[in-house]
Amino acid sequence: MNRPLIAATALAALGLSATAQAAEPLKIGISAEPYPPFTYTSSEGEWTGFEVELGMAICEAMARSCEITPTGWSGIIPSLNAGRIDMIMNSMSITEARQRVIDFSDPYYFTPGAFVAADDLALGGPDDLGGKVLGVQAATTNATYARRALRDTVGDIRLYDQAEQVNRDLLAGRLDVILADEIAMTEFLERDEAAGYEIKATAPRHEAYGEGVGIGIRQDDDALQSALNDAIAEVRANGTCTALSEEYFGTDICT
Known part of the structure; x- marks a missing residue:
């Protein structure tokens, strides 16, 4: 048996394997x-x-x-x-x-969370959320902030699996306010169906936002x-x- 040939073949195979692995996206x-x-x-x-x-x-x-x-x-x-x-x-x-x-x-x-509501809703910041229904996407820093900083202030905090679900419920009148990424909300407010809504305030710096x-x-x-x-x-x-x-x-x- 040609052991040097086998060894060389094995090394070549290892080299090809390593190359293939490195090339994997x-x-x-x-x-x-x-x-x-x-x-x-x-x-x-x-x-x-x-x-x-x-x-x-x-x-x-x-x-x-x-x-x-x-x-x-x-x-x-x-x-x-x-x-x-x-x-x-x-x-x-x-x-x-x-x-x-x-x-x-x-x-x-880095971008802060933003409170979005109808133009005619009086809302200057978190202290004005008493009695309001707030929507936020679950498993996000905004949800963590809402849970830690707003649970004793907001009338009702509703969590959603997807950001678009929050947006839709705001437009449908099932929410008074939503809390989401400010940049994403700026994009959302450019939609025709979001006419009449605006960013009311941004969330303060908080450890929940990292x-x-x-x-x-x-x-x-x-x-x-x-x-x-x-x-x-x-x-x-x-x-x-x-x-x-x-x-x-x-x-x-x-x-």
Whole structure:
């Protein structure tokens, strides 16, 4: 038996395996429920938006191929830890509670929560929510803030699985106020059906909102975390993040 040939063949196979593994695209987890203008499907059915484009720019800076992998928001962290996706890039705020189960890259943007209601509703801030029905998407920093800071103030807090469900119930008159990401609400208020509604106030800085929005990764995935941090710094320094932010929001939200 030709042992040197077998050894060489085995090494070659290992080399091919390592190359194939390195070539596998990173799976970027986003919520399967559209969250415009951050993530949504185009008229051609392709995922796009600020975070989709920025995510691909970050992957390019890392010299890695990536693919968008829609995942239900409520199960997105379990999907990450189970290895079905490699990172979460879906407006996920870096909070102490989440850092108990996953790690994060450096933040790439920060935006406060906003209270949205009908133009004629008298609402100057959280102190005016007595007797009101407030809607908020569950498993978000806004929901955490509402639970911790508003439960003794608001008449009724209603949680929803999807952001669009909250929007629809506001427009249908089943909610008095909604609390959601300010940038997403700015986009929502541009819709024809949202005429007559406005941002009344923004939520104050609170520990529920964490340090900003970062890319979620599995704990101890140090190599990916380092590569992501370098890539985030690069897309900020070369103007890519700012250009995409101004394209989608008309302002620079990059941290």
